[in-house]
Amino acid sequence: MARAYTGRKKIVSFIGAYHGSTYGAISLSAISLNMRRKIGPLLGDIEHIEYPECYRCRYGKKCDTCDLDCLGSFKKAMATYLPPEDIAAVVFEPIQGDAGLIVPPKKYVKALYELCREHGILFVSEEVQQGFGRTGKWFGIEHFDVVPDMMVLGKSIGSGVPLSAIVARREIMEAVDAPAHLFTMSGNELSCAAAYETLQIIKDEKLVEKSAELGK
């Protein structure tokens, strides 16, 4: 959808990211050689950049005083071999989950977001692991005061009943014309009923607030 909406080809993801094991999702992922070995060629036009990791800063800097060297490699890429006008989207986990629950600094996320804005790149928050209260807010990205263009949802959306979802502004969702992206099981009634009840329970029982409290 990001490609269709922007008319651009490239997608940027992160080293250490895990987005799933279907063909497109594993092409975006960069966490395990065995997950990518033997099944290629994978989807093209995906670039992986480094995820910020303050706890083991590769540049030996302190988070509160650094100049975001970790974003520098992306900027350099865009200045040398990765034309920003070719990038449709940046797919970002608000906490990098399977890589070790790495929490990025707020100033990095804001700077990345601004960079996307500057170049007309869609900012996608991948909330499959962090969504639905797991970080003390409904969605992980809410901790960073940025509003993503698209969100990817899964896991706890259906309390264990299989369901995933893409959420985006209408004009992005409508960038592909029907019957594109059609599946036998999309909108599956059982999964949707489970998700509906899940959302009600999270709201009624104030589970997001409870998660924030327990987290503290």
Ligand SMILES: Cc1ncc(COP(=O)(O)O)c(C=O)c1O
């Ligand atoms: C951040 C993230 N995205 C996507 C996935 C893949 O979800 P699924 O296994 O439902 O395809 C996972 C699974 O662990 C995940 O942690």
